[in-house]
Amino acid sequence: MEQVFDFSIPHRQPVKAIIQALIKSFGSMIKQLWPIIIVILLNKKVQSGEGSREKVFLFFFFIPLLVLSYNLFEFFYLKYMIRNGELVIKKGFFVKREVVLPFERIQAVHLDQDWLQRLMGVAKITFDSPGTTKTEEQIFLEYKVAIRLRDLLVGERTHHAVSEQQIEKSVPVISLDGSDLFKLGISANFLRVLLIMAAFAFARLDDLQTITGKSSLDWVSWLGDEAAANSAVFISAIAIALLLFSMLTSFILVVLKYGNFQLTQSSKGFHIRSGLINTREKLVPYNKIQFISWNANWIRRFIPFYLFHFHIIGDYEISNKWKIAVPATRLSFFPVLLQSYHPQLPTMAAKLYMHPAFLFRQFFISLIVISAIGVAAWVFDFQPGWKLLFISPVWMFFAYIYLKNFSVSIAANALQINHTLFSKSFSLVRWDKVVAVVVKQSIFQRRRNLATVTLFTGGGSVSLPYISMKEAGEIRDYALYKSETAF
Amino acid sequence: MIFENSDISLSEIPSADSVEWQRVEPGLKRVKQLNWLLLWLIVIAVWIALVLFIDELEDVTTVTLVSIGLALLSGFHFYAQMKSVAFMAYAVREHDLLYRSGWLVRTVRVCPFNRVQHCSVSIGIFDRKFGVSSLRMFTAGGNDADVKVQGLQLKVANDLRNWIVSKIHKDGAGV
Numbered sequence: 001m002e003q004v005f006d007f008s009i010p011h012r013q014p015v016k017a018i019i020q021a022l023i024k025s026f027g028s029m030i031k032q033l034w035p036i037i038i039v040i041l042l043n044k045k046v047q048s049g050e051g052s053r054e055k056v057f058l059f060f061f062f063i064p065l066l067v068l069s070y071n072l073f074e075f076f077y078l079k080y081m082i083r084n085g086e087l088v089i090k091k092g093f094f095v096k097r098e099v100v101l102p103f104e105r106i107q108a109v110h111l112d113q114d115w116l117q118r119l120m121g122v123a124k125i126t127f128d129s130p131g132t133t134k135t136e137e138q139i140f141l142e143y144k145v146a147i148r149l150r151d152l153l154v155g156e157r158t159h160h161a162v163s164e165q166q167i168e169k170s171v172p173v174i175s176l177d178g179s180d181l182f183k184l185g186i187s188a189n190f191l192r193v194l195l196i197m198a199a200f201a202f203a204r205l206d207d208l209q210t211i212t213g214k215s216s217l218d219w220v221s222w223l224g225d226e227a228a229a230n231s232a233v234f235i236s237a238i239a240i241a242l243l244l245f246s247m248l249t250s251f252i253l254v255v256l257k258y259g260n261f262q263l264t265q266s267s268k269g270f271h272i273r274s275g276l277i278n279t280r281e282k283l284v285p286y287n288k289i290q291f292i293s294w295n296a297n298w299i300r301r302f303i304p305f306y307l308f309h310f311h312i313i314g315d316y317e318i319s320n321k322w323k324i325a326v327p328a329t330r331l332s333f334f335p336v337l338l339q340s341y342h343p344q345l346p347t348m349a350a351k352l353y354m355h356p357a358f359l360f361r362q363f364f365i366s367l368i369v370i371s372a373i374g375v376a377a378w379v380f381d382f383q384p385g386w387k388l389l390f391i392s393p394v395w396m397f398f399a400y401i402y403l404k405n406f407s408v409s410i411a412a413n414a415l416q417i418n419h420t421l422f423s424k425s426f427s428l429v430r431w432d433k434v435v436a437v438v439v440k441q442s443i444f445q446r447r448r449n450l451a452t453v454t455l456f457t458g459g460g461s462v463s464l465p466y467i468s469m470k471e472a473g474e475i476r477d478y479a480l481y482k483s484e485t486a487f
Numbered sequence: 488m489i490f491e492n493s494d495i496s497l498s499e500i501p502s503a504d505s506v507e508w509q510r511v512e513p514g515l516k517r518v519k520q521l522n523w524l525l526l527w528l529i530v531i532a533v534w535i536a537l538v539l540f541i542d543e544l545e546d547v548t549t550v551t552l553v554s555i556g557l558a559l560l561s562g563f564h565f566y567a568q569m570k571s572v573a574f575m576a577y578a579v580r581e582h583d584l585l586y587r588s589g590w591l592v593r594t595v596r597v598c599p600f601n602r603v604q605h606c607s608v609s610i611g612i613f614d615r616k617f618g619v620s621s622l623r624m625f626t627a628g629g630n631d632a633d634v635k636v637q638g639l640q641l642k643v644a645n646d647l648r649n650w651i652v653s654k655i656h657k658d659g660a661g662v
Contacts, residue, residue, distance in 0.1 A: 435627055435632055436596060436628055436633075438594060438596050438597075441592065441593045443592075458626075458628055473502065474497055476597065477497070477500045477501065478497065481501075
């Protein structure tokens with residue numbers, strides 16, 4: 001039997017969505033306050049029952065009650081409906097607000113489900129619209145209702161009631177099998193994960209300084225002392241163990257992120273669904289794609305495995321968590337992913353390169369940085385600071401690799417930028433998607449008749465640094481011509 | 488020639504190099520000077536407060552060196568502001584607006600009218616006194632892509648805004 005959900009009348013969020021939101025806000029509160037809670041619990045006065053009962057009451061009863069009550073009021077007072085081609089969200093108990101999102105302004109609709117939301121059959125639906133505000137509007141709905149609302153908003157239907165029969169069927173394009181997922185996981189950038197884990201560990205160690213009495217820097221010097229006192233074999237074993245741990249962690253993270261990955265396409269756009277436990281869904285309408293980029297990290301470039309990013313309007317201001325990359329595990333996926341935008345430019349296309357003066361400029365900047373480090377190390381008598389002077393040769397090596405690999409392929413309707421350093425990175429921009437052009441010249445560039453051109457689109461920008469002024473002028477004029485004559 | 492185009496040759500595309508630049512109003516120089524004065528009065532007040540209330544800052548050498556540093560920085564800031572205003576100019580063409588600014592790093596921004604989302608005119612306290620205003624063209628590309636023309640006469644800014652808005656309505660704006 002066909003089910004109909006009428007969006008033209010105001011609806012509240014379902015009760016089970018409120019329950020999961022309360023559980024989540026309680027969880028996030030614990031996440032924020034846990035160092036303070038541990039400090040209170042380990043406080044000897046609290047343990048012996050002397051005083052500080054107010055603090056215990058404050059942290060374990062009053063603050064959670066206050067936060068949960070606020071969330072409950074805010075949740076209960078949110079209503080949504082569709083009125084004359086606009087999504088209307090009325091919300092706020094303490095401060096009342098009405099958000100009106102015209103259909104044509106909504107660029108993308110995201111659907112998210114973590115494990116708790118999946119268990120309770122609810123989903124978080126979030127809308128992107130261009131503008132100066134960075135606020136992301138979101139509603140929690142039953143999963144089926146969320147799907148229908150998304151299809152209604154992106155499909156731009158004229159009537160406000162959607163049945164299951166009206167939802168357009170999509171064609172599968174990419175789905176990852178076990179071997180794809182394994183290769184994707186094993187080729188993740190584990191060094192990056194190692195650095196993130198180290199930063200996280202340092203932050204937590206600082207949080208617990210009141211208990212341990214040691215800051216993260218104290219722990220670093222303790223590690224240094226331990227390393228000096230032990231044999232090279234022991235230190236190597238620890239380093240290998242850390243690397244293996246970071247590889248395993250990055251593998252698990254990738255599997256969690258791309259498990260059940262599926263990309264389907266309909267006449268309106270791509271539908272991306274990803275996530276093993278926490279599921280995220282995104283609908284990318286073809287006409288909203290501003291530019292496309294793809295990259296392969298220093299391991300994946302040899303397989304080759306690429307991650308595709310569709311940059312839609314407002315992409316520059318949404319957080320990374322909403323950006324879903326599409327893993328192109330086979331080169332045969334490229335034409336399908338690019339067909340709605342512009343084909344990849346052939347290798348024989350006309351090319352632009354950066355001027356070698358870029359290298360000289362980087363050398364000059366590295367000298368300034370080295371001088372600053374040297375002066376700081378001398379003033380503060382910080383001996384290890386001198387070791388940082390190795391930055392200059394490393395900096396120059398990076399700059400050389402970037403200069404050597406950078407190229408811009410140019411065609412009548414698009415340009416493709418290769419900005420590879422260690423990971424292979426490409427951006428494909430259609431001229432008619434350009435919303436503004438900026439040409440910059442420093443004193444150094446003016447002397448050599450060079451310039452940096454930045455092409456802005458609604459989904460972000462691309463830069464062409466250190467090209468000749470003549471080429472910069474031609475790029476600017478052609479981009480404006482294509483943009484101004486596009487409809 | 489960098490690239491080929493079967494529809495139109497590059498020589499036929501109007502070049503933005505040959506535009507006639509309009510200088511911004513001289514009143515902007517006064518506004519910048521007052522803004523500079525206000526900023527540095529605050530910095531000096533904070534510095535004096537720090538010297539008076541923080542015991543570690545009793546050392547005459549430190550105070551002298553930092554004061555000289557601040558004086559040099561403020562002088563450089565003043566000079567950079569004045570040079571920057573001297574370079575500022577704008578040009579309006581049939582389909583876009585160009586704006587140049589900067590001193591050490593010179594920037595030319597171009598925004599096609601059919602990519603403008605909306606337009607606004609703003610006037611600050613000092614602007615009002617010296618009869619200048621700013622016109623901002625908002626695009627879907629965000630703050631970095633927006634074009635803000637400073638130092639326009641209020642009437643010119645309003646006329647330009649109305650003309651651009653009517654052009655957007657007539658030709659349509661998109662991304």
